[in-house]
Amino acid sequence: MNPDTSLSLPGLSSEDSLLLLRASAEISFNSILVTGPDRRIIYANPAFCNMTGYSLNDLLGQNPKMLQGPLTEQSVIDRMNAALKTSGSFNGSTINYRKNGRPYLVEWTISPVRGDSGEVRYFISIQKDITQLHAEQSTGNLFAKAIDAAYDGIFITNADGVIEFANQGFEIITGYSPNEVVGKKPSVLKSGKHDITFYKGLWRHLSEGLPFRAMIVNRHKNGHEIHCQQTITPVKNADGRITHFISIIKDMTDRVFEELKLREQASHDSLTGLLNRRAGEIELDVALIQAQESEASFCLLMTDIDDFKAVNDTYGHPRGDQIIKAVADILMDQTRKTDKCIRWGGEEFIVLLPFCDLPKAMEIAENVRAAMADSHFDEAGRITLSIGVAESQVNDTPAGLLERVDQQLYSAKRQGKNRVVTQQDCTPLKQNDDV
Template sequence: MLLRATAEISFNSIVITDKQHNIVYANPAFCRMTGYSLDELRGQNPRILQGPLTDPQVIEKLRHGLEDRGFFSGSTINYRKNGKPYLLEWTITEISDDADEPRFFLSVQKDITQLDAEQTTGNLFAKAIDAAYDGIFITDAEGLIEFANQGFEIITGYTPAEVIGHTPSILKSGKHDEAFYERLWRYLHEGLPFRAMVINRHKDGREIHCQQTITAVKRANGTISHYVSIIKDMTDRVFDELKLREQASHDAMTGLLNRRGGELELEVSLIQCEETSSTYCIVMADIDNFKAVNDTYGHPRGDEIIKAVADILIENTRKSDKCIRWGGEEFIVLLPFCDMDRATRIAENIRTDLAAMTFEEIGGVTLSLGVTDYTSDDTPKTILERVDHLLYQSKRTGKNRVSSEQIA
């Protein structure tokens, strides 16, 4: 009774046949595997499970094994009741009576279809990963590299042997700030894929621009076991795009960003503000009475003034600030990590620097300016409308002045 109870709860499939090889018992696991009930199986020969893909050589080996040694072990394809094939691994052992004559045959079986598929697929994936042109490397949960493919060596110059056991910081270029890496680890710790353009450093010291994706691999219990990184070398494309972008996004006369480039910068800046909750201000400036200057003194004189304003904007701003020629005589300055007091001082300095200049034939020229700051619900449209309103408030109230408004 104990042996039967054990067979009933066994994970493996168990079937017992008599000496004529007719089934006398099959446990629940065997019935689930084959799709037959015990009543349907009892009295049948296991040949009912064979079909076109069943290997006859394996069946012949089975017959000789039982005749010669009373034992068999092997694998082949059998068929379920519904006709679907499955890959079977099984052993058969002879059970003899007191006269040492075969009385029963005990067979323990296992459906290895999925395991075989996983192993076959796993081998295929391993070969495909290693042959991939993109760089692929895998780290453990602590960030130590356990695997790197040939593509990784082609892109970075490092052989797998040189990086295994190290962290990916071996590729660090120093071009990304702490906020970048904080965002990266926040995504990964939350189990989210991280995608970004990353500037890495090649083994020979040059910078390589990579489109990189990092994905967490989780165990069955939800904890992270590994991270898989895929890097695509975009260096040539990046430099080509930078040249085209420089031409497409910058004003030919002043070298400042043009309106198209400025719109993109503003959109990106507002997204960064939302992510970092940082201060951010925008200044809009317009040359007073510029149409009259052009009409009276000609466009070459007008161009001199525009260039002078561009120079003043650059002189009064940081490298991280963005100066834009927004229209004919209209300019915008984007000031990240800048509060209203500082932004208003910058606007005043721009105004006074231009007002202090004297242009041949024309004399003095002035600017009207508006200044506002970013709020959490701002869009490019709303912040531009607000700063434009402040600019024209300066125009209406006498020109050559700065109007500012802090939004609580």
Template structure:
């Protein structure tokens, strides 16, 4: 064990070389006290005073206009009560420059009973307070921003979300803190989409795309979202910042334009141009995945007579009624097209048997359709399945031939184009 002299020498050496400022005062609280009896070099560096300028003086010489009087009153109360005290406020260096100090004061009992001194450990926290103030200002600015912003750490866990984010998503910032943005996923974007996103971010590149996200209440919304890595001074990625702007109105307009470009105005089915694209896509999938491909071509019987007898408004109404039946009967994902004036095309990823079954159901449904003005309406239908090595033109030609035979055979019937 160290002897008393050695202990005192060690404590003095430690105090003199300590990084934090150390100040010792007496315990005399009268006559403007307590007064400084010791300060280490760190305290002198922090205040700008020489040790000789401080000894015997009150620490009050460090106070100034911005010193918080409430803090000083609390300090004085702690001294009078001879209890541990801690606080922070603004002090002033010898040259008049202000700094923020955090310090604690502990009473020291010389004989174990009577307090003879107070020892204070102090630290200049000006830089930390400045950083915190800048952070608070940044947070306030982000919360005033109109567009949603959130920040994640390097593990993609949310550490900040602004008020606009809360308003858009329905989540409070406290609810999402510590969670990943995956809670916003709607499931409507592919795994490949997210792989491309992470490929860019892991290479410290920004990623921007349109996201279909989900609010807390389950409703979907669209945003143009930009995600950027945040790098520290060493070039290491520490955070990600995401900014976005809602584009639901834009998506709605785009969808309306898409409908105008691809939908037949009268029937609501795909138009001829969109039908050509759908047939091309179906043929590509047929070749790539060896899936069966069939088509149904149907034509309203005696349609010219309907127009001639009842007028074009009645003819338009019949087209709409039959288009509605076709849309109801066709399987989800099977394109239904207004192929011509009174002619319709259905594309099926199905074999001839399934296509013939659908065609017969359509024929029967139309046969039971009674228009109050026109009366009975019927369909003739031709069906064909894609053969090995056949083109779409040849497939349509066989279906069209089957439709022609159905017409010649008395109409209101389904004919197969198999083998032709």
């Protein structure tokens, strides 16, 4: 929305329009962070504070880089800085850190708000998957821009249920443009999946001034069903009379959000289909947090293809890719559904084994080693794996655990390859005597 555009909605004063926009923002699933042109934080809504663990006083005057940490991707930050210096707009994702040190994945957009002369007065950062929104210090233009840029669908009806406003997110989810639904009732989305009892309960809540939230099956403009988490909230005037209803819909069917497909692509290795290193680092962080909270350990396997460089140099990269994919298939076949198989880089792989003790981890590792040793690759012949196994410890760090399992892997290499070595005594669990 252009910041010079009037905030008035059809048939409403600017004051009532601002009231509706403010109320819409307060119940959005997104969070909002506002900085000045110097990138210093001038506002963070409660949803943002809940997400990060920082209070508003902690954030005011700070640079958002305070949220960065070891897993924050520098290339994304560099791209963001370059974009803000040119177009002023940016969208991307990386790892940030809460006040308590725990990492989280954030996806965000940054948009400039310009004054009448075109100068940048603010930057707005809108972030996903947050259930509440409150923006006390924002201007009407900031609220309007935040609502229109929201990933969630937002529409506003009058007290009679006639739609007066719908944002771009509504069009993305339902297929209906704002022009097609303004002046109509939400029944245009009706799928027929809910009976009269459901709607009686809905209106009983709303008529009493209470918000209503439920999973609702709507129908897309193209005819297919969309399963939405929908929140409907009454808006009252100063006299306590309900004047409008604000609805926020979140598509739970994953049919219309292309960014979810991009997220899947960004987290998986294109050759093997396994998690890539970046996603693996996140999984390792999460596993350590869960282990510490539950006072339970987990195990980590690190495996490397023996003499892979010689195979690549002799038989070419296509044959090397075939072997890498074979290892990935074996890892998926020999591990549990709850395990995380990761292509760590090149010919190196990691397997995260949650709620797994060392004996079970050694058994899984040996099954992987044996399955690979039994494989045959035409002229390349028999290819083997060396595997290191380590168990997490109290107050472990990702770096410390990775260093230990890496030591076991290289111990397996030094002892002759094609074997599993554990952290207990760095002696091989089992080996093929033919090597």
